[in-house]
Amino acid sequence: MRFMPIREGLSLTHYAVSVEHRFQMSPQRVYNLIIDMDEHRRILPRQFESLEVLEGGRGDGTVFRLTMNVMGNRTALVMTLKELEPGRIVQEQDGNAGITTTWELIPESEDRCILRLTSRFPDKPGFSGWVERLATSSMIRSIYKRELENIERYLSTGSAAK
Structure with missing residues (x-):
């Protein structure tokens, strides 16, 4: 497991989960x-x-509602997409x-690349925050690995497993 504590500003501490x-x-x-x-x-x-487009639908400025259910815990996020570096870095933020x-897309050649997916979450204080960070990191990493595998499968065959 890879934990990357991040200090943003002087107020909130976050932790990150990353796969590539x-x-x-x-x-x-x-x-x-x-x-x-529509493709994503x-x-x-x-x-x-679910992924429900609220504004736009492709590229910079797109706003969408993403609903997740992980082990019975349902979360809805309203994410805004920004192309920080078009063709290479996209950020989604609630x-x-x-x-x-x-x-983050890292081109290696015309037909090869590495895709790194990193999410940063607010870190809750104390023991309960530590436990949540451990559990969440492992689950999110597994979900993201599946998502990256699905990208490969979809772009190769036109369909992806859930």
Whole structure:
């Protein structure tokens, strides 16, 4: 497991969960899937119950509601997508929940790339926060690995397992 404590400003402490996957396909093809919510919803693992586009639908400025259900704990986030570096870095953020997800595409060649998926979550204080961080990190990492595998499967075959 990889924990990366992060200090943002002087107020909140966050922790991060990160996974990455190497793709044998065009970086642009992978990037297009990430920023297109109609396509993106097709690769979400079963823990993601829905992705509802509220504004836009593709690229910078898209706003969407993402509903997750992990072990009976349902969470709804309203995420705003920003293309921090078009073609390479996308950020999704729910300012109210304090959750930020960053997709970083690292091109290796015209037909190979690494995709790194990192989410930052608010860190709750005390022992209960420590326990939550341990449990959440492991579960989220597993879900994200499935999501990256689904991207590969979808871009290779046109369908993805849930």
